[in-house]
Amino acid sequence: MISRSQVLDILKQVRHPDKKTDIVTLGMVEDLEIEGNKIQFTLAFPGVSDPFLESLKKACVRTLEQHFGEDIKIRGNIHHRFKTVRIEEDILPGVKNIIAVASGKGGVGKSTMAVNLAVALAKTNAKVGLIDADIFGPSIPKMFQVETVRPEVKKVQDRDMIIPVEKYGVRLLSIGFFVDPDDALVWRGPMATNALKQLINQADWGELDYLLIDLPPGTSDIHLTMVQEVPVTGAVMVSTPQDIALSDVIKGISMFRSENINVPVLGLIENMAWFTPEELPDNKYFIFGQGGCQKLADAYKLPLLQQVPIVQSIREDGDKGTPSALDENSILGTIFQSLASRVIQEVDRRNKEQGPTQPVKIKTTTLKNSH
Numbered sequence: 001m002i003s004r005s006q007v008l009d010i011l012k013q014v015r016h017p018d019k020k021t022d023i024v025t026l027g028m029v030e031d032l033e034i035e036g037n038k039i040q041f042t043l044a045f046p047g048v049s050d051p052f053l054e055s056l057k058k059a060c061v062r063t064l065e066q067h068f069g070e071d072i073k074i075r076g077n078i079h080h081r082f083k084t085v086r087i088e089e090d091i092l093p094g095v096k097n098i099i100a101v102a103s104g105k106g107g108v109g110k111s112t113m114a115v116n117l118a119v120a121l122a123k124t125n126a127k128v129g130l131i132d133a134d135i136f137g138p139s140i141p142k143m144f145q146v147e148t149v150r151p152e153v154k155k156v157q158d159r160d161m162i163i164p165v166e167k168y169g170v171r172l173l174s175i176g177f178f179v180d181p182d183d184a185l186v187w188r189g190p191m192a193t194n195a196l197k198q199l200i201n202q203a204d205w206g207e208l209d210y211l212l213i214d215l216p217p218g219t220s221d222i223h224l225t226m227v228q229e230v231p232v233t234g235a236v237m238v239s240t241p242q243d244i245a246l247s248d249v250i251k252g253i254s255m256f257r258s259e260n261i262n263v264p265v266l267g268l269i270e271n272m273a274w275f276t277p278e279e280l281p282d283n284k285y286f287i288f289g290q291g292g293c294q295k296l297a298d299a300y301k302l303p304l305l306q307q308v309p310i311v312q313s314i315r316e317d318g319d320k321g322t323p324s325a326l327d328e329n330s331i332l333g334t335i336f337q338s339l340a341s342r343v344i345q346e347v348d349r350r351n352k353e354q355g356p357t358q359p360v361k362i363k364t365t366t367l368k369n370s371h
Helices: 004-011 053-068 110-122 189-201 221-229 243-257 292-299 312-320 331-353
Strands: 029-035 038-046 078-083 095-103 128-132 153-156 159-162 165-167 170-174 208-214 234-239 265-275 304-310
Touching: 004 029, 004 053, 038 053, 053 078, 095 110, 095 221, 095 243, 095 331, 110 128, 110 170, 110 208, 110 234, 110 265, 110 312, 110 331, 128 189, 189 221, 234 243, 234 292, 234 331, 243 265, 243 292, 265 292, 265 331, 292 304, 304 312, 304 331, 312 331
Parallel strands: 038 078, 095 208, 095 234, 128 170, 128 208, 234 265, 265 304
Antiparallel strands: 029 038, 153 159, 165 170
């Protein structure tokens, strides 16, 4: 008769390649059941994915069959699930609203919109923070002209906490503050997600009305880490009117609205909506198409928060580290102030109509047709 202790001892021969420890010691073997020569159990993986999932299942099958013979029934009886770390209830207790700024693809001006939205919100006397979660291409330090600044660290209740850099009334943190600007960041997914967790959990953000999180383009581990770590109030999607950009935005909307994540989408920002030459102020040239974001917003019953034209000074202001939203009397300043007002309005409406967002707990799944 096969015993539980026999199976566990044999499975100790199966080591996780990345963690260099056997799966039993790691606590990955759960729900072990033995009926005659039938063995079944679940492999519990921490996080939301594991590249060694299939190879570990095959290793378990091979090891058990080598010991007990091929007559045992193990094939198809090894299931798996993903388990997440318990969310701390006191994460960001002083932050009222967390807004993700996202895009389906790169190059649409997402970070430029996040920076100017943060500055425009601060000009309403709101307390604003901004996290540069674009771990692989941090641009926020340059756009605020604080590339050489290094955040201070101080003890807060016996914990070393990072003090966000403050500029233009916005509290900032970026991985760019901790690396050489000329160095390329070549990180595996877990390293990037851990960096984001530090920017969230090990920072003294204090009291904030709005904390904006500038996400990388697309959908990735960074997005999943964010929704698991903090209760996101809502997401703002940035796109150009171009069809190829809009098709990627649809994927982003679907991700936030999916059953597992369930983060409200507050609306769309259409960047590069048109081009008006300085010498022809009454002319509009729709270089990337016309009305694309409005059509998408209508199709998904979302508000179009703002249309932002192509203006040379937006790029120049970003490169100089003086966001266009600083000049409230300029055309761009007026546009970004209007954007801030719309975002405030949509956040207030969302909070009245819906309960507080909860950090996501990725649901466990079991595959019955596994090896």
